[in-house]
Amino acid sequence: MKKVDIKYLYENKESLSQDVIVVAGWVKSCRGNGNFGFIDLTDGTCFKTLQIVFSKDKLANYDVVEKVNTGSSIMCKGKIVLTPENKQPFEMQADEVIIINATDSEYPLQKKRHNVEFLREIAYLRPRTNLFQAVFRVRSVAAMAIHDYFQSNGYLYVNTPLITTTDCEGSDQMFKITKLNFNNLPLDKDGKVDMGEDLFGKQAYITGSGQLHGEAFALAFNKIYTFGPTFRTENSNTKTHANEFWMIEPEMAFCDLEELMNVEEEMLKHVVKYVLDKCPDELEFLDKFVSNGLLDKLNKLVTSRFTRIDHADVIKLLQQADVEWEFQPEEGGDIAKEHEKYLTEYFNGPVFVKNWPKDIKAYYMKLNPDGKTVAAVDLEVPGAGELMGGSQREEDYQKIIARCDEMGVDKETIDWYLNLRKFGSCVHSGFGMGFERLVMYLTGIENIRDAIPFPRTPNNCEF
C-alpha cells in the first residue's frame, strides 16, 4: 500500500475518497475520550493538516495512541472519508495507528504558542511550528519564483565565487579564511604572518558581493543573475543585520538605468504574484497572526505603479514635509529609515529613488553628465524600506580609473574588472536584492533571524 502525502490528498480528495491509504507524519495534537479520539497530523508536505479519527473498537493499541504526545512520529492506515460539513473537507478513519517514535516531556515544543526568542534557541526544531512552516515555505517558493523569472527571461544563472581576493565592498567588511593553525602561524622575515604559506598562497576572504564577477559574465552572456550567500563582518545586533545572508545580483549588458528599473519592477511583481498563487494557506496564516494587512499589501503591489523620482527631488519633498524629522534631510545626503517610510506612504506604493549624490555611492557607478550625481537607484517598498539597490555601471575606462583614484580604491586587485572597460565595454546595469529582506517583506516577519533557517549574528553561531 502506497504512502500518500497530505498535500496530494488535498489535491486529489475526491478521487481518493473511500480509498484505504497510508499516511506518515507527526502529531500536532491528540485528544480522546476513552472510546474514540482525534489526531491532528502534519507530514510537512503542506501547511494543512489531516484529521485522523481513531476508536477503541478498531485499534488494539487505543490506550497508547490516545496518550501520544505532540511531535511523535506515527504511521496511520485507514479510509479517506469526505466530510464537507466539517472544518476540514475530509478525514481518515484509522484502521491502524503505529507509533514510530514517541516524544516525552523532554520535547521542547508543546501545543501552545511559543515566542520567537525561545524558538531561536531551538532553531533545529522551530521549522515544525506553524510560524516557521509558513515562513520557510514562502522562502522556498520565493526562491523558485526568482529562478523562474530570470530563466524564463533568458538570464544565465552564474555561481560567482565565494572565496575571493577581490571584493566589491572592501576587505575590512570581509571574513578572512585560512587553513593555517592560529597557534602556530608561519612568519616571514619581518616577523609578520606569512600568508604565502596558506592554501591559496595569499590572504583570501569570503565574499560580500558577486557583482564584479557578475559584470564579467554579463559582458559575455548579456543577461545574468547570481543567487548565493554573502557575508559581512558587521558587529551589529539589529533586526535587519545578519553576518550571513543570500543575495540576488542580476547584471544586464546594453541596459541603462530606466531599463534597470523596469527589470526590478517586473521581477518583484512576478515574485509576489507567484508566492500569492502558491502559498495561499501560508500567507493567510501570516496575515492573521503575524502581520495584519499582509495580503492586502502584496495584492496591491502587483498592480501598483512604481514611482520614479530623483534623489534631489526627494530631499526637497522631505524638507517641505510637515514632519519633525529625527535626521534632517539634506542636499547631497543619505535618506534615513523614517524618510523611506514617509516616501512609500506619500506615493502610496513602491518608490525608485534615482540619481544619487556621487560622494555617498560606490566608485563603479556611472557618473551622470552633471558631474555630481551617479546613475544609482534604490527601491523603497511599503513596510520594508530599501529592498533593492542598483546602478548603471561606469563603462568608460578613463572615468572609472579617475573615480578609483578619487576614492582611494586599490586598482591592483581589480585590474581584470577595470579591463572589462577596454574589451567590448558597453552601457550595463545591475542591482542587488537581499533575499532575507524580500522574505521579510513577503511574510511580514520583523526580525531577520526569523527569515533564515540558522541565522548567524555576532556571538551567535549555534547549530
Next chain:
Amino acid sequence: MKKVDIKYLYENKESLSQDVIVVAGWVKSCRGNGNFGFIDLTDGTCFKTLQIVFSKDKLANYDVVEKVNTGSSIMCKGKIVLTPENKQPFEMQADEVIIINATDSEYPLQKKRHNVEFLREIAYLRPRTNLFQAVFRVRSVAAMAIHDYFQSNGYLYVNTPLITTTDCEGSDQMFKITKLNFNNLPLDKDGKVDMGEDLFGKQAYITGSGQLHGEAFALAFNKIYTFGPTFRTENSNTKTHANEFWMIEPEMAFCDLEELMNVEEEMLKHVVKYVLDKCPDELEFLDKFVSNGLLDKLNKLVTSRFTRIDHADVIKLLQQADVEWEFQPEEGGDIAKEHEKYLTEYFNGPVFVKNWPKDIKAYYMKLNPDGKTVAAVDLEVPGAGELMGGSQREEDYQKIIARCDEMGVDKETIDWYLNLRKFGSCVHSGFGMGFERLVMYLTGIENIRDAIPFPRTPNNCEF
C-alpha cells in the same frame, strides 16, 4: 526602435522578416572586400550568432567597420531578411553600424581556438568563447532543471548555513574564518589564541556539507533539498578537486534506501532530459569538439535501467573479472576509479552500489541488520564515475550514539543533530551530488576548473 535579442530573433524569425530592428552585441569575426562585408555577431543570449551584411553604399563609416576587431561591442540597425538557402536561416542587412567600444591588439581573445590552460588565466574573458558559452549555459540550465525537479515534486528548498561550528565532514577539512587581525591576535591566560574575542565568540568554519541541517528540516518539511556552495581545504591538484564547489543535498523523511535510489534515478533522468531539450546547440557543439558521443551517452541515460547491486557482490564480480587491476578489489574495501569504470561498462549503464562495509563509511549511516554493512549507496555513471553518494540515516538514538563512540565522533557539537533521533525520529534518507561533477558529466569536459566560473584550487584564487 526596440533592441531585439538574437535568441528572440531565432524564435520569431518568420514574423520579424523584413522588419527593421536594432541588435547590440560583440563581434566574433568580420571580413570585407572594400565594397561589402560580413560581421558574425553574438549577443550572448543564445549559442547561435547573427550574420550582419554591410556595404559601402549604405555605411558612411564602412572603412572603420570593415576593420573592427573581434570582441568589439557594436550596435546595428537593419532589415531582417530570410536566407533559407544559406547556413544561417536569416541575416541582417545593415543600414547603420555603430562601434561602441573597439578592442585593439591588446585583447587576449582572437578568432582562433585557444587552449583551456590559457583560457583559465583569463577566466574573466573566457565566458566569451564558444566552449564556455556552451559549458556555462548548460550549467545554468542544469541548475534550473534541479530546482524544477524538486519544487514540482513538493520539496522545500532550504538554505543551510555556510558559517558553522558543527560539520558533517570533520573540522580538519574546513576553512577557519575570522575577523581577527593575524598580526595582533588576542591571547588567553595560557598564551593560546583566544577565539572568544572573535565575532562569533568561538572558532567558526565555512561548511563542507549542509546534510545535518538538512535532516532537521526534513523532519519538519518531509522532503527538502539544499543547493549551495561547500568548501574543502584539500591540498590536491587533480582534475576533479576544487576547494569551492556547489552541492545539492536532498533529504527525505519516511524514505528508505530503495526509495532513495528511486529519487536519485528519477532526478538525474529529469535533469538530463531538461538539458537535452533546452541546450541542443550547446550539446551539439560539445559533442563535436569536446566529447564525441556525448549526445548518445545522454540520450541513452534517459531510457537506461539503473542497476542496483550490493557492494559485496560488486567485489566478487570484480575479483572474477578477467582484468589486471591496479588496486585489487577486496571484501570490505573501497572501490577504485578503474572498478567504477568497469562496472558501468559491464552493466552498460548507471550502477547503484549499495550496502557498504560500515568501517569505510560515516557514523550517521543506518546500520544494517547484519551488523557489518550500512545502508549507503553510491551512484556510478558511465564516463564520470561516482556522481552521487547517499544513505539511509541512522534514526535510532542509542545506535547512533554507539556509532559516534565507536568512531570517535565528538558528540558535543552535534548534540542537537543527535536529539533529532529522540523527537519524532523516523526512517529517513538523503544524498549529495556535486554540481560540478554533474556539469562535467553533462558537457563532457574533463577538468573541474572548466566547469566553474572562477575556480578555486590550491595556490589559485585569482579574480
